[in-house]
Amino acid sequence: MSIEDKVVEIIMEQLDVTKEECVPEASFIDDLGADSLDIVELIMALEENFSIEITDDELRKIRTIQDSINFIKKKKGLLS
Amino acid sequence: MKRRVVITGLGTVNPLGNSVRDAWGALCAGRSGIGPITRFDAADFQTRIAGELKNFDPLQFVNKKEHRRYDDFIIYALACAEMALSDAGLSIGNGTAERTGVIIGSGIGGLRTVEREKEAILRGGPRKISPFTIPGILANMAAGHVSIRFGAKGPINCTVTACAAGTNAIGEAFWIIQRGHADAMIAGGVEAAVSPMCVAGFNAMRAISVRNDRPEAASRPFDRDRDGFVIGEGCGILILEELSHALKRGARIYAEIAGFGLTSDAFHMAAPPPGHEGAVRSMRLALQDAGMAPEEIDYINAHGTSTPLNDLYETQAIKAVFGPHSRSLMVSSTKSMTGHLLGGAGGLEAIVCAKAIDDGVVPPTINLDHPDAECDLDYVPHQSRKRDVRAALSNTFGFGGVNAVLLFRKFTQ
Numbered sequence: 001m002s003i004e005d006k007v008v009e010i011i012m013e014q015l016d017v018t019k020e021e022c023v024p025e026a027s028f029i030d031d032l033g034a035d036s037l038d039i040v041e042l043i044m045a046l047e048e049n050f051s052i053e054i055t056d057d058e059l060r061k062i063r064t065i066q067d068s069i070n071f072i073k074k075k076k077g078l079l080s
Numbered sequence: 081m082k083r084r085v086v087i088t089g090l091g092t093v094n095p096l097g098n099s100v101r102d103a104w105g106a107l108c109a110g111r112s113g114i115g116p117i118t119r120f121d122a123a124d125f126q127t128r129i130a131g132e133l134k135n136f137d138p139l140q141f142v143n144k145k146e147h148r149r150y151d152d153f154i155i156y157a158l159a160c161a162e163m164a165l166s167d168a169g170l171s172i173g174n175g176t177a178e179r180t181g182v183i184i185g186s187g188i189g190g191l192r193t194v195e196r197e198k199e200a201i202l203r204g205g206p207r208k209i210s211p212f213t214i215p216g217i218l219a220n221m222a223a224g225h226v227s228i229r230f231g232a233k234g235p236i237n238c239t240v241t242a243c244a245a246g247t248n249a250i251g252e253a254f255w256i257i258q259r260g261h262a263d264a265m266i267a268g269g270v271e272a273a274v275s276p277m278c279v280a281g282f283n284a285m286r287a288i289s290v291r292n293d294r295p296e297a298a299s300r301p302f303d304r305d306r307d308g309f310v311i312g313e314g315c316g317i318l319i320l321e322e323l324s325h326a327l328k329r330g331a332r333i334y335a336e337i338a339g340f341g342l343t344s345d346a347f348h349m350a351a352p353p354p355g356h357e358g359a360v361r362s363m364r365l366a367l368q369d370a371g372m373a374p375e376e377i378d379y380i381n382a383h384g385t386s387t388p389l390n391d392l393y394e395t396q397a398i399k400a401v402f403g404p405h406s407r408s409l410m411v412s413s414t415k416s417m418t419g420h421l422l423g424g425a426g427g428l429e430a431i432v433c434a435k436a437i438d439d440g441v442v443p444p445t446i447n448l449d450h451p452d453a454e455c456d457l458d459y460v461p462h463q464s465r466k467r468d469v470r471a472a473l474s475n476t477f478g479f480g481g482v483n484a485v486l487l488f489r490k491f492t493q
Contacts, residue, residue, distance in 0.1 A: 016145035
């Protein structure tokens, strides 16, 4: 499964949203109905799944689905 | 004159059913809701039985996201509040929100969340704990979420008085309406504590039954062979309204709440004193609060936990309050069927009293095969009884020496 697909799958599960809602530019808070605690929980699920660590400073910069995908790719050395 | 308070809506989930109709049917039929523990592997535990909810579908009441983030006790309370509001036909709107409040008691709060998240720390370190840990544990989150979901903006509280918490909540809500601080209250008690820590903790106190081979016979209040209570889970929530508020909207009235008595033993953290004078005073205060004589009470829903001490001392206390009338009173412990819902007990048992008055049926004490020689009241053994109930008491006593007693009576204009 691609990173993109896996991220969307996790988001659908964590935020109880549909695949159609999970467009790359969707904002977790504005479009997907998440609050700050949802985002913390979502990030924990991403950390777990991709075996990465995300600091609070980094967390604050992740606003959209694309942000999170780019971030994971960068951590994995797949994106410069 | 005091403002009068009536009950207009009921909601429950408990080991006997996930609605008032189902649970009341089972109570009147004398069925037991006790069975083997399924919520965790109890193989190594002294006690391996409990009263668990059966076929309860949380997704009927919360979405998937809420299901993951809320502890069960919160979900049970949301479910019961929804059923009670719908039963009452009460919608909370712009004009009424600030005059409608919520008090839901819980003995423990989110114990299963405590245990799960502690395991997460032990397994993966402190960063692995869920951000929903604290709001899942806090006992007042049942009341909090109910107020949020239904838009009740009036007084809010959570009584955390162990096994008296539910009665305490309803009593406080009753007083709040009586004093004029609200016109309607969503009130009751909830517990979801069938968990390793709870079972092992009560086992360590030698407080719960170890009759694992016959779960349905384990809770046997007032019986000579009783060996402790049986942990139950669930919730009971009632809609209380100031009388004219209820009449104005043509609400169906189950019963009136006429009195509340609250005292402390100041004696021991867990045990009641011989004769249980704190319970005596609580029953007397409830009668006084209602301006009623002992002879006007037809039924007592006993605390009746099935522990050696409680059932004996509660019997002594009832005799002290009611004198010769204690011989003609009906006293039953529905815990014989539901188990002990701890903080949820008072909520459920208030519903039992309201239904007994409304239907004219008194549910039985089951498993009373050999009454304790010193427990010699009419405990309505084995079978429910069709009788007119003019007024009823609900007794609940909690660790810390709390004695909370509610008085319900048939509503007449």
